Amino acid sequence: MRRYWFGDIDGSVCTPAQGDEDRILERCDTIREKVDVGFVPLSVDEACNCGFFADRAEYLARLRSITIRDARKKIVEAFSEGDAELIQMVRMLDEMDEVINLLTEKAGEWYLVKNPGFSRKYKSMSAKRMVGVMKKERGPLGKICAEIDALSNHRATLMRDISKRTDAVxxxxxxxxxxxxxxxxxxxxxxxxxxxxxxxxxxxxxxxxxxxxxxxxxxxxxxxxxxxxxxxxxxxxxxxxxxxxxxxxxxxxxxxxxxxxxxxxxxxxxxxxxxxxxxxxxxxx
Structure with a gap:
């Protein structure tokens, strides 16, 4: 007996697969066909002659529907794994690092234009401390630096969340x-x-x-x-x-x-x- 996703063929007896598309996908997981030198796959015409499908168009339409459902199922399974979310968390952390560093650099250049005498201290200060100094400025610069500081705090929280999730995954x-x-x-x-x-x-x-x-x-x-x-x-x-x-x-x-x-x-x-x-x-x- 030869088994296919749409049914079984035993000599001249054709038995169609029962159930909906989910049952057919489960059936596909159980099919193991030995492929040797003389193996010839079933033709569409043979499947149609068995009465599984009216014509080639119906065969291809049904096959397309089954394979799309299978792909969706595998995608859902892949993204339900714990490491999928962890990957996105790490990538978000890296993007936040780039944004914080770039904004801090630009804010520092802006601050030095307003306070040229601060240039010597600027070279020896850490970025976090520099943002703390610039937050005290009035106007848009101070507001932007406050946002940078808030983003840095969110970054620290995300880093802790990544460590906790990694412990589980x-x-x-x-x-x-x-x-x-x-x-x-x-x-x-x-x-x-x-x-x-x-x-x-x-x-x-x-x-x-x-x-x-x-x-x-x-x-x-x-x-x-x-x-x-x-x-x-x-x-x-x-x-x-x-x-x-x-x-x-x-x-x-x-x-x-x-x-x-x-x-x-x-x-x-x-x-x-x-x-x-x-x-x-x-x-x-």
Whole structure:
């Protein structure tokens, strides 16, 4: 007996599939046809001769409707995963960083036009403190700086929310390198499933694609780390062992991502062994 999405054919007996489109999609998931050298797919004419469809136009219309429903179902499933929202949260955080930095820079230039004598202090002040000073200005500049300060507070809240959500979606990666770094790695990879399939060498340089392509094209020194440089164990490591530490972190992250994707639950024993291994690499030199 040969099984197809629209029905079964057993010799000269044709049995149409029963149920609505959702039932037909469930049926499609159960069909496993062995494709060998002599395999010939069912023609539209044969399907019509069996009485499943009146003509080719009806066959194509029904097939189109089924495939569209299947695509919608898969899209809903993909966006219902926890990492889909987390990706958008990270991207929003990055956009907020760019907006805050640009507005702060432009507001600083505006403030210096009004207060030329402030130029020496401006160079040594942090951006946040500079915004606090400019907020005291009367008029539009002060109002804009107040908005920048409010946006910075929203940014801080979003960052905390990202860390909390990462703890739920990627508990082992989050425990290993922190929620924000883990979320940025997942966003750059394109999702938890993709991150779980990457080798450690790729995870190590995620976020350093520009430097990697320059190395391949011009022969410059290869990058030793990308986003994982934001993790304290990497950026606090001495320069002579930073590459080794980043490799160790990336190796453990590759395993942690797989645990998060396939199990979805914390593994404290693995995290403890991984932390000890990373610490040991940093203490060797």
């Amino acid at each position: 990627m508990p082992n990666c989050s425990a290993l390198v922190g929620g924000l770094v883990a979320a940025r790695l997942m966003e750059r990879a394109g999702g938890l499933s993709t991150l779980a399939g990457l080798p450690a060498s790729t995870i190590q340089v995620l976020g350093a694609e520009g430097a990697l392509f320059t190395h391949l094209r011009a022969g410059s020194p290869p990058p030793k780390h990308g986003i994982i440089f934001q993790h304290r164990r990497v950026h606090n490591a001495p320069r002579n062992v930073r590459g080794k530490v980043s490799r160790a972190v990336a190796g453990k992250l590759a395993i942690a991502a797989r645990i998060d994707y396939y199990r979805g639950e914390p593994d404290p024993e693995f995290i403890e062994r991984a932390q000890q291994r990373i610490d040991a690499v940093g203490e060797k030199e």
